[in-house]
Amino acid sequence: MPSSTRASDTPEAERARRRRIRRLRLLTPAAVVGVVAALAVLAPALTAYGPEAIDPRLRMALPSLTHPLGTDEFGRDILSRLAFGARITLVVSVASIAGAAGIGTLLGSAAAYLGGIGDLVVMRIADGLLSFPPILLAILVITFLGPSVVNVILVIGLLYVPRFARVAHAATLSVRETEYVAAAKAQGAPTARILRRDILPNIAAPLFVQASLALGHAILLESGLSFLGLGPPPPAPSWGRMIEQSSRFMSLSVWPVVWPAAVVSGTVLAFNLLGDALRDLLDPRLRGSV
């Protein structure tokens, strides 16, 4: 497969072009994520209406000056609900993935570094959690604990801890035997410091890639749970629930479904693109294939 190099390109110009493309591929989705985050932060200031303010006279209204995205079946302002929903989505996905990444990395790398029984037990438990179809586990846990933002964060975090543990485990194994780690050990540095200073920075790259991909999945999982009625309970305007409730009214108006559907898809898309771009940037092994 010939690559489309132009005859006039010098290797430097070629590399510069590649760098520019790579930067664009990183910044565009980052910008989208930034917009969503801004939406979440600025939610209370966006419109005059709260996400729960009911206006029975203005149900299913089309976009207007007072309601830029129109209203839903209860007469609630859609833009406001999307913005507050962004809070839920971002809080749930970031909290669960960050928590899972933190705990999982700690467990996985410590297990790999220290080895022995601890390693065996930790990784077996990870296997156990991974052996379960994720959404079924989520459904079961939510049924037991009840639907709430905290429980959704808990369950998504629970699903991802073993995944991060595995990545950290494998990465730590490959770094464990390197010279500088051996040197640090020989100097008598405490384990915790070795983990923190020498091992962690070197396994950060695959973890970041995993994290940004996981964010996209977490959003899909949370909105899927919301769709099934198991997510953060109303009136919390979780995007998944917005889609589920408004799709009952599709024969009257599609807009209350289209807006949240577009926003969810767009956000997940952005995180996926971000993950791809990060992988290109941070993971030298995969550079070269696209």
Place this chain on the structure above:
Amino acid sequence: MRRDPPANAGAANVKRYLARRIGGAVVLLWVVASVVFFSLYLLPGDPALIILGGLDAHPSPEQVQRVRAQLGLDRPVVVQYLGWASGLLRGDLGRSLVSGRAVTTDLAVRLLRTLQLIVPAAGVAMAIGIPAGVYSARARDTLMDPIVSALTLLGFSVPVFVIGPGLVSIFTLWLGLLPSGGYVGAFQDPGGFAVHLILPALALAAAPAATTMRMTRSSILEQTSLDYVRTARSKGLGERQVVGRHVLRNALLPVLTVLGLQVGAMFAGSVLVETIFNWPGMNLFLLEALGQRDYPVIQAVVLVAASIFIAVNVLIDVTYALVDPRIRYA
């Protein structure tokens, strides 16, 4: 997401590895099932009330107590656990508290229905994903590349519960070509079955198709940069021969194993697809049983689902171990 296979893939090693994995899997299953069993008793809600009727039945406490006694629900938890466990060892999954029917029969039927959804969806995912991946690899750095990339990304970014109703809006409500949902037995009416299968299978296949496409593409690209391809090219073999004979064969291997992983992921999508399209498979069985607190059914479905998932994972690991332990994918 898999345990690394042993470096020395000799037959004896593989057998030992396999035995260890299966043994571990059985223990795992037991633990999972037991955890679920005990958690169910912490769940508020009483199956006796469901059995005694619907929203407008108002049973007296005596009636409720009587039903609980009949169902054996008033025995101590440990006794019930032992009863369940011993039944399990005999292969008896118990009887549904609500319908009174043997769980094994119902579960087999519903599992079959879910498989009738997942397997065709996996087929569609491959049928779309692999050719698309090949095309995309060849189209690299051309104009089509970002477009195809974008489509792929949409495939696994747009949630299933948006794709599903979207398909229904187009093909059922607007064009009137396909039914909006429901299930027809494959043996009673193969034509009807196929017609009812189309939309749900498409909805379920979207994300795996996209992932397959990406995997195929990156796998091909990785292969083509390897030495043996350069050698073949330098020998003067045509592009088609290089790709077709060597690259594709080697590239498809990881794709197939990833597809195995996709099947596991498709279980997640199938919950949503079954709900949206009213396909009475195993997932809906679990959701209904949860709502009705039908403990034997819940336990049985959890057990079976976990078994399948674990089995698929073990199968993948073994395939890896057998075929080429040198291939590693992050």
Place this chain on the structure above:
Amino acid sequence: MRISRRTLGKLIAGTIVGAPAFVRGTRAAAAPTRGGILKFGLYRDPVGLDPHLNYGATSSSLQGNVYDTLVTYDVHGNIAPALAASWSQPQPTLYIFSLRRNVTFHDGTPFTAADVLYSFRRILDPQTKATREKEFEELIESVRARGDAAVEVRLRHPSATFLDILAGRETFMVSQRWAEAGGDFKKAMNGTGAFRLASYEPNVRYVLERFPKAWDPASLDRVELAPILDDRARVNALKSGQADFIEYLPWQDTEFLMRSRDFRVYRGFEVFNMIRLNPTRPPLVNPKVRQALNFAINRETVSLTAFGGQAQLMDGFLLRKDAWAYNPETSKVWTYDPQRALALLKDAGLQRPQDLHLVLDSANLTVHLDTAQVVATMLRSWGATVDLKINDVATLFQKRVTGDYMMMMDGLSLPWADPDFYYRYFHSTGTAYAAAVKFKNARLDQLLEEGQRITDRNKRRAVYADVERILFQEAPWIFVVWRPQAEAARSAVKGYVRLPGGLGALSVGYLNRVWIEK
């Protein structure tokens, strides 16, 4: 006679205008066509096949069409003969039913008095777990056969609702011979109804075939009941022709279907949404607080927001305007009056709504949750703090029995049209509400017992007026709305009649009256 141009013009105009009515009128009088298959979209899978348990809606659509009761309802909601061709009541506590002759069960065996006795015995047997077990036990003293074709029932006390109980969907007549030969009521059905259960696949399809030897045979050849749990999927099935008839039409789609000539919507208001209040949990211990809550909500807003304006406001208790016991003085008492609510709070010793900390439980059903959300929002804007807790249906059932709630959203339908229904909710032993939360008003108990025993309508009207006066003082619930309950069908489906008042839910048990126009 010469016809002036004007007269001619009028004649022609009249014919043109009148022609459709004439044609329609002719069509309406046409006899039902025999044959056809009705594809019926159920809103959930029939939980069970037992004819003596009330499983809710499917007890009508399934058991109702396969089994028969001794007496039934006609299209106007009056008690009419069914398996009992006639009956007499020589004394207030004695009923003699004359059974219809030449009636056979689906398995070919004849229906006789022995089967009636067996059915009663089965209902009374604790093993059956019959829904009406308690009522029968409390009400019936003895049942005797008088030959093959008559049955004598002696009650312990006079009852205004005995015939209604017999006409309900939990007291079907079953075959003794079939049961004793090993027939399993949970797995099979053998009735005298217009349809027999030909085959079924749980969660997929239940096929009812016309029983030619029925005493009240159907026009349709077959009914295929298919559960379609998802609301949208059910409506889509109707729109796409996959279903000819669906129940539990979501109100969102009612407007659209009503406007379409291809479909017909049948709507009633027999189900009501209310919020159960627990009088043992502060701050609801003081009835004035409970009254205040009733005045603090705007039922109009609830109807508009949660039901698209299609609900009927519950400005009183459980007697509707068309009920014979309706009393405008006592049956219409609630309004949206925040001032009065504030005054009531002050009377109760609370300064402001901000002092109210309320917890509202609701099941995760749209028809409950939407209302609960709106009420919670309204109470919050009034000043109270409201925690909305969402549970699933199984938890709802459990909390009904344990009374473990402060406020709980619920939706119920009346068991029959007679005001005696107040008993099961508000008598201190009532299993439908009072017993679980220990609600007790001694005077109310007395009145309800009295209303059950006397038979003179005027006297009873006075009794129930007093009942409602006490209910106003006690305000055991927040009475919210009568919600719209609708079925929809293709226009070609004819003959379906929605029973009036509280009987609407039973309407799908009369599919033998339905026919499909070619």
